[in-house]
Amino acid sequence: MYAYILRRVLYTIPTLIVISILIFLMVRLLPGDVLDVLIGGDITTTEEQRQAAREQLGLVGSYPEQYWRWATGALRGDLGMSLRNAEPVRDILEAALPITLELIFLALLIATAVGIPFGVISAVRRDSAHDYASRVTGLVGVSIPNFWLATLLLLFTSRVFGWVPPLTYVSPLDDPIQNLAQFILPAIALSVFPLAIIMRMVRATMLEVLSQDYVRTARAKGVSWNKVVSRHALRNALIPVVTIIGFEVGVLLGGAAIIEVIFGLPGVGNVLLQAIFSRDYPLIQAATMLIAVTFIVANLLVDILYGVLDPRISQT
Numbered sequence: 302m303y304a305y306i307l308r309r310v311l312y313t314i315p316t317l318i319v320i321s322i323l324i325f326l327m328v329r330l331l332p333g334d335v336l337d338v339l340i341g342g343d344i345t346t347t348e349e350q351r352q353a354a355r356e357q358l359g360l361v362g363s364y365p366e367q368y369w370r371w372a373t374g375a376l377r378g379d380l381g382m383s384l385r386n387a388e389p390v391r392d393i394l395e396a397a398l399p400i401t402l403e404l405i406f407l408a409l410l411i412a413t414a415v416g417i418p419f420g421v422i423s424a425v426r427r428d429s430a431h432d433y434a435s436r437v438t439g440l441v442g443v444s445i446p447n448f449w450l451a452t453l454l455l456l457f458t459s460r461v462f463g464w465v466p467p468l469t470y471v472s473p474l475d476d477p478i479q480n481l482a483q484f485i486l487p488a489i490a491l492s493v494f495p496l497a498i499i500m501r502m503v504r505a506t507m508l509e510v511l512s513q514d515y516v517r518t519a520r521a522k523g524v525s526w527n528k529v530v531s532r533h534a535l536r537n538a539l540i541p542v543v544t545i546i547g548f549e550v551g552v553l554l555g556g557a558a559i560i561e562v563i564f565g566l567p568g569v570g571n572v573l574l575q576a577i578f579s580r581d582y583p584l585i586q587a588a589t590m591l592i593a594v595t596f597i598v599a600n601l602l603v604d605i606l607y608g609v610l611d612p613r614i615s616q617t
Contacts, residue, residue: 309604313597321375322594325368328454328586329389337475371586372424381583385576389586398591400470401568403480404560405553407488409546412496417542420503435500442497448559451490455563458486468565487564491556495549502545506538551596 355361362370374381380390423435459465466483473480511534512518519529558570569588576584 306605309601313601316597317594320597321372321590322368324373324586324589324593326364327369328582328589329364340414369452375590380587381586383576384581385584390584393584394569394587394591395580397567397569397572397588399472399482400566401557401561401570402595403473403556404484404491404557404566404568405550407484408491408553409495409549411488412499412549413494413546415465416496416499417503417539420500421507421530421535423500423504424507427508432504435504439497439501442493442500445493447494447556448563450493451487451560451563454486454490457555466564470567478594483564487560487566491553491560494556495546495553498545498549500544502542503538506541507534510534510538543606545601547600550599554596 360367371381378391380394382388383390383393419435419438423432426432455465466486467479471479471483511530514527516534520526554570557568558574560566561568561571562574569591573585573592575581575586576588
């Protein structure tokens with residue numbers, strides 16, 4: 302098992318290197334010059350001042366030299382300074398990352414806590430009223446854009462109950478109730494799509510597993526139906542579901558940006574959008590790389606969980 306985990310960790314290293322190169326090049330190949338944005342059309346700026354600004358921004362030298370300075374600085378924890386507010390990029394992301402992670406965690410918690418049981422019940426009670434209702438709900442869930450649902454939730458709670466989530470971020474360590482009140486609506490809006498996907502996947506895999514020979518053998522030996530479902534069928538059916546959850550982390554990271562803007566949450570997605578609007582290149586690079594690292598780590602945990610759910614995988 303330890304060798305399996307080590308292999309999976311080593312596989313992430315070349316992936317991170319390739320992603321960092323792509324992020325670096327995409328930012329450098331954006332149309333326009335960042336100096337023109339910073340100077341704002343000031344014709345009194347001399348060429349010496351422009352060159353000094355380029356050196357300060359790390360834009361001198363060849364692309365390989367610039368990449369090496371950026372990559373080695375990132376490994377040391379030096380992500381540069383924000384061009385918009387002259388703050389260290391590291392401090393900005395350290396403040397924004399917990400907000401995004403909490404939002405994604407709550408969305409996945411809601412999606413799995415609701416999607417897995419409903420998928421199991423839908424498969425066990427195939428072609429029942431509950432099954433048809435779950436299937437229709439799943440279709441609706443994958444069809445609704447999360448930003449539309451977020452706006453609808455805000456309108457509904459404000460018009461019907463006269464309540465909107467708090468606008469100022471409150472840490473869960475300071476006030477858990479206030480924090481939950483702030484995150485519950487965005488988490489629900491973000492969870493609907495993965496909830497529908499998980500529920501549909503659990504139903505499909507459970508139907509396949511329940512038709513296997515070992516399930517019929519367990520039933521013939523007198524094992525109760527509840528034990529067959531919970532101990533035999535569900536564990537094997539969860540393996541592809543875990544894959545879906547791992548990929549949904551990436552989907553949620555992208556969707557969280559719009560949700561954070563709608564609800565005024567200063568998370569990584571919100572920070573990245575503001576950086577794009579202001580062409581804050583150091584912040585764009587660091588925030589995009591942080592999202593990529595988060596996605597890779599999530600899928601690494603999924604690979605490790607594979608080995609826990611099915612020991613045969615860890616031996617390959």
